[in-house]
Amino acid sequence: MSADKFLQLQKDVRHNQEDLKAFMRDLNSWETNIKQTDKELNQDAGGTAVSSQEKVIPPIRNKKVDAKKKRKKKKDVVKEPEITEHTPSLTNGSSSAERKKIRGYDYRSWDKFDVDAACAELDSDDEESTRKTQAQEEDDEEETDSEAEREEMEAQRKIMEANAEKEKGNTFFKKGKYEDAVACYSKGLKVDPDNALLSANRAMALLKLKRFEEAEKDCDSAISLDSTYIKAYARRGTARLELGKLEEAQKDFEQVLNIETENKQAKNEIKKIDKLLKEREEERRRAEEPSNVVHAVNKPPHLRSKRPLKRMTIQEVGKGVAEEKQREREKLKIERENVKMQQEKTDRTSSDRNNQNADVDRTGEKKIQEIKSRTGEGKGERSEQKDRPQTSGSPRGKGDSPREGGGKSPTVSSVKPTLPGVPSTSYQLQADWKRLQSHPDILFEYFKKIPSATYPKLFQNCLDSAMLNQILHLLTTSYIPSNTPISETLERLTAVKRFDMNIMFMSPREKQVIQGLFSHLKLEVDEQKYQQLAKKYGL
């Protein structure tokens, strides 16, 4: 038994030894063989020798997944119109919502989708029966699948290439090599012209190179590709600012604020532009105005320091008063004659009415006022003529509406406050407003002069319901009759602080005023804008 076992063991050991020996021999021959193949492979790797099995390697994973997702989305959208054909508005809404989510380069795929969808729809039209259509569509899908995939792969490759260029450009940009950066971005754009990022980045580099026109163009294209791209707006704004297109620049920055309300840069830029615009306005006015007299009238009121102002005013006012008095005297003469003629014709009621006029406090003037208003009512043309001398020299006078000219006489203006310049601060506006409150015509002139874009800045927190009502009243009584467009003012007002609150607490009567304004506004703006404004005004 044990001998048996021992023999068995011995046999096993011998067996194993033989096995091992065989293995070792094998190993040695294998070693030489494998070394040969190894060497060949290494040499292969050195050159670009043809491999025995040129395998087609599938694309990089996430790209594939992206493409699939996209295709899936496409399919969904293609199906949607089919199902909900009788509710087109709904479909549009959802698809546009989806579109919003997709950024930059994806737009191209959407373009493609449109074509596909159109094709599919055409097909379905041809085929008539819906079931058939479905089958057909599936077939189509299968057929175009590989093709579409290849196309998408190609597109993906391009995008990758473009991104690589972008990265390169960005590094150049960081190093301050703007020329090189521009070159890189341009290369990238050649490969992938629909990349909003690339154009926007190139625009930035161009800005640095002070090539503003090109920068503006790049921003244009970036914005057309992605209308919510804040940076593109900001950069275009900067470019336009540098090009001196102040209004457009301002619009761009406002757009930035529309998208991102707390954008500091945009706010600052708008402030800067406002200042520049004002300066420019001033310059233009100065250039237009021929005599220094008007210059003086326009300048003094508020900005000057007190001391020189005092001295000046004494001189000027004295002069002005003297002149005016002389003119008045002349006019009075004519007036008196008129009065005589008129008084005979007119009845007492009108003078009663005028007696109540609170504006007139001086007894001497009262009469004139009376007369004037009456003559104005009767003969608008004539008083308008007289109106001229008062505002002569100022281009503003020419634009006066007949009604205004008719209603007020030049003589009264001596009592009336003078027309102040465009206010630059909220305080100034408030002061002026208080002063002019009772003179709607001057208030109108005054208010008209204020660039509507500056409302939010000027009004700040001072827009109360009384003021708003006054403005609205002004619009009703002065703007509309004089055919001055009101849409701009109405629109800008909505941007003023506390506007919403004021609207909220309006009485029905005040609402009626707005109602009236809007019935006029309808003629001025298109439906969409109208609706938009109406909503803001709580109609």
Place this chain on the structure above:
Amino acid sequence: MDKPQIIIHATKSLNITLYDVKWIPRSARFVVIGCHPRQTGALQVFEMDQGEPKLIHEVEKKEALKCGTFGASSLKQRDLATGDFNGNMRIWNLEKMETPVYSVSAHKEIINCIDGVGGAGVGEGAPELATGSRDGAVKIWDPRQKDKPVACMEPADGESKRDCWTVAFGHAHNNEDRCVAAGYDNGDIKLFDLRNMSLRWETNIKNGVCGLEFDRKDINMNKLVASTLEAKYHLFDMRTQHPKSGYESLSEKAHKSTVWCARHLPQNRDVFMTCGGSGTLNLWKYEYPTSRVEEDSNGVQKGVMGSVSMLQSVGISTQPIAGFDWSPDKAGLCVCSSFDQCIRVLIVTKLGTL
């Protein structure tokens, strides 16, 4: 007595800590991955010369290297992908090892494990690498895409980050299908389906998962072996997934210490070697049941486990065996690295007659 024998063919003592060892495909060379005592990375290439491993070149890298794979490189290129202690994933051309051909800061912390598929004739589809790290993330990389992983599986914010100890590719039997299994220190095993980009299955084996390997990467998932911290390994039948209970499994005690890894024989997928913390190697064979599926009470298909039998057990060291690799070209030839700073070339006989 046709039991296979495990024979130490050659032993080579080195002066570096060895973490991993890999045969270079289609060659008699293998590469040793580890770190020098001063915590710098070591890459050493040995070639079998008359049965003796001979060092042919060696480089020292700044970061200590932890793991490596040839799985995603073509036979023409045979570039080694490595993960290091600082979370960098690099791919090296072994002929020119001065600079990596691909380099990415893949993880915030040490890369514990790396696996590749799609190259070297292993698996269909794109070449891809999977890295698992202490930062809890498993990332999939395509060497054709710079800087960015093609997929990233990580715990959501707020979830506790488990240390990922091992990753393994599988199911790469066509261009689209592909799975990656990840094992974590808390015993979680997660199977990610890379085609659907979803978690396909997860389980917990109540013990840190040290090693995971599919029996084959390039076939429809067949078996998965998970070795654990405490002297056990689990074998899952991955053919049939039950909607509730998932994959069937068996567990087997081995080594009386940590089972560091399990490696399937490239020439026979039902034979695998487990490496123990006590310096032992166990060779196992899986026997399939007569029917691999059965129906449960509800008529849903469910996997049926077979059995494993130990073919051979041998102690070769006093220290854990952390790295083991079968030669893909020569059946029965293998190399292992252990923490006693030795590499051993082993011969396993009679594998052809099993």
